[in-house]
Amino acid sequence: MKFSQSTCYSVASIFACTCVQAASGLTGLSTPKIDTHSHVYPDWYRQAVIDAGWVPGPDGNAAPPFWNVSYHLDFMAANNIEKSYVSCSSPGTNLYPNDTATNIHITREFNNYTSDLKQKYPNKFGFFASLPLPDINAALLEIDRALDELDADGFVFLSNHWGLYHGDPKLAPVYKKLNDRKAVIFIHPTNPCPKDAPANITGTPRLNYVAPLMWAYQAPVLEFFFDAARTVSDLILTGTVQKYANVRWIIPHCGGVLPAVFERFLRTSSLLGAKVGTDRPAVPYTLANATALLQKQFWFDLAGFSMSSQIWSMSRLFGPNKFLYGSDFAFTAPVGAIALTGDMNTTLPQIYNQTEIGWIFKENAVGLLGK
Template sequence: MVQRIDVHSHFLPERYRAALAAAGHSKPSGMPAIPEWNVNEHLEMMDRNQIGSAILSVSAPGVHFGDNAAARDLARYVNEEGAKVAQDNPHRFGMFATLPLPDVDSALRELDYAFDTLKADGVVLESNFHGIYLGDARFDPVFEELNRRHAKVFIHPTNPHCPCCQVQPKGEDAASLPPIGYPFPMIEFMFETTRTVFNLLLSGTLDRFPNVQIIVPHAGATIPVLADRVAGLSPALGLPAKLDASKFMASLRGMYYDLAGFPLPRQLKALLEIADPKHILYGSDYPYTPEALVSTLATQLDDSAQLTTALRADFMRNNALTLFPRFA
């Protein structure tokens, strides 16, 4: 079996789990509970599912719960914990560093520390930070530094920041649900990813910072379905830099996409309409996706008639090695 490289894999060190609960996220994004996590169980799960290496990241809702100083401290803690796991298991784990955005000055300091001292493999950016999406000019200093470093940026969706998603559910289970009434990962995460990626393109951010290598989660979310519509309408926006359909689609093709979630039987077909097959990567979404489902989804990919043997090897491992050759 090909030893998969998992670019969408999360970790929850103990103090981070406690901080989530203290900030009111004991049922993060409407999910039933904060997952349990430890290094040994993660390694055992990897061994059972032919995962040779995994790059750890913090999932939604990140580390900034309203206080800049607390977010700086929590980002430093999770980054040092992630780096320690990677240093103790250099062939098995990597780490995407967390930044305490929207505090840009602190994020720049943490970015330097994460790359220069902790030797992070890249950074994880939530789809929005308190309503500021990634293409916002306020984040340009961060993207400028990421561009200078030719950094890998793993985008992860977080809770939506829009009025239509803030309707409070009713009924006896209301307290356990997010405002929209069902877990955000079910539907809203897909639109969060789509919104922030299109924002990066329409704002010209990726044009200005072309060295940043973007990894889009969940098989491109709804991007493959909406790409033609957004590309077709973008010339009518009067953008400062011309963005016609061919340039728009070329930008999407230049990104990387992980297969976490439910890419089969339909979503992968749509993804392959816009993505470079050499830019598709494996992702488990463990431990937010429990091992039983990780195994089921991986088996679907292993057995799918949509994938040739060569494509499967590329998606599971080879493509990731072009981004992260240290796992060879």
């Protein structure tokens, strides 16, 4: 392997910066994989995030991640990843709540960058394009550009865009177009955003206004998983998923906290109905028909610490054809990503046979996204 201790950068510094060779004894790294959850962080974007006030790192992290193309390709070779579908992680490309023009510019530049990466390495990289949400008209234009000119493989939606959660009826024109194009949407968590969050504060200072304890914990520790479940719940309870039946969704981190609350929020919402005065319709679901809906339109990547409990809960709801391999590189350092793959190699054979594990590591992604 080409990694050394000097290049073991960690995003949220979740993993100690020990040499990747320490993980090289893990079994199963030779299994071919397609990575549906990985990120690029080019230097110009790093500076844009810093300029928007995200210091010392994005989302409360201690530092921005290290990334370049060679580093990514070396990681893929070490982990036998045949292809990576890359995207922009949180805080995304819409870095300023009151500067639509800048957000559109950053979004287009990021999409151009990932499209160029795919064109240069067509067998190694695909990409999910970002959209300049919450600007609906600009998003509609970028959908067509991303698919028709840039050859995007799908789209990445943050779990909210400045408080625009994904069951919001304002998104109907976007979903209509994506449904017509039979698009794939990869949801990536970000910081929560209440309706009354200040619109004139961005970057790290904003964290204290959006959720309790954000001053104490990095967003990937708690809020990412809650906000992903929040927006998926909004999609389901409003009937958005059912209405746009051609859209296919990838949910990260084995559903976040969704496995723990899935049945509870379905049953509770069916009892209580919609809140008076809301713009959200209330579509009642049973566990059976909601599970069937997700079985048809949803896939779940296994990035992060998903093996000890989440996969066991999710495997009772969904078959092995619904799971995808994800590394979360470069926000997860190589040593951590390889260790997490080792966890998969230990746990997945307790649930699935070797053919089904092959689906999870590669074939499900081929079926969803193409080679």
